[in-house]
Amino acid sequence: MGFESIGTAIAMVNGSLELVKKLSSASGAVERAELKLKAAELIGSLADAKLALINSMEEAQAQQRTIAELQEALQLKATVGRVFDGYYQTDTNGKPHGDPFCARCWQADHRLFYLTSARPGAVETTCAQCNAKFPKHRTPFAIEQISTAAFLVAHHQPVD
Numbered sequence: 001m002g003f004e005s006i007g008t009a010i011a012m013v014n015g016s017l018e019l020v021k022k023l024s025s026a027s028g029a030v031e032r033a034e035l036k037l038k039a040a041e042l043i044g045s046l047a048d049a050k051l052a053l054i055n056s057m058e059e060a061q062a063q064q065r066t067i068a069e070l071q072e073a074l075q076l077k078a079t080v081g082r083v084f085d086g087y088y089q090t091d092t093n094g095k096p097h098g099d100p101f102c103a104r105c106w107q108a109d110h111r112l113f114y115l116t117s118a119r120p121g122a123v124e125t126t127c128a129q130c131n132a133k134f135p136k137h138r139t140p141f142a143i144e145q146i147s148t149a150a151f152l153v154a155h156h157q158p159v160d
């Protein structure tokens with residue numbers, strides 16, 4: 001992603017301006033046919049510039065979405081911490097609570113998806129988004145009920 005299409009649009013508008021300048025400074029009688037030809041050239045040039053501007057607008061919108069996603073990820077980063085193999089929301093004291101989020105999705109995309117357990121006796125938790133599987137005992141639900149959790153998050157160390 002870049003600003004190539006904005007540059008292209010500027011170049012095309014400049015080309016159109018050159019055409020208009022030539023037309024306006026044409027001395028003597030300009031043949032009607034020649035005028036029509038130049039007008040057609042001008043229309044084509046302006047249409048290209050319009051396309052290039054639409055492309056740059058789409059690029060800018062995509063960049064705005066990326067910025068919004070990154071801002072959201074930054075905000076989330078301050079409120080989640082790793083415990084064992086999962087990520088959990090933390091309170092203002094850094095104490096984790098609630099159910100685990102997928103570590104793969106968080107580390108790869110900075111997006112939070114809850115891990116789920118297919119049934120009460122299952123030995124794994126699964127991410128519905130990326131299908132990653134984790135040992136259930138290392139991604140416990142209701143983490144606030146585990147006493148060492150606050151320590152682990154405070155030191156950002158996964159423990160075996």
Ligand SMILES: [Zn+2]
Nearest residue numbers: 102105127130
């Ligand atoms: Zn995932």
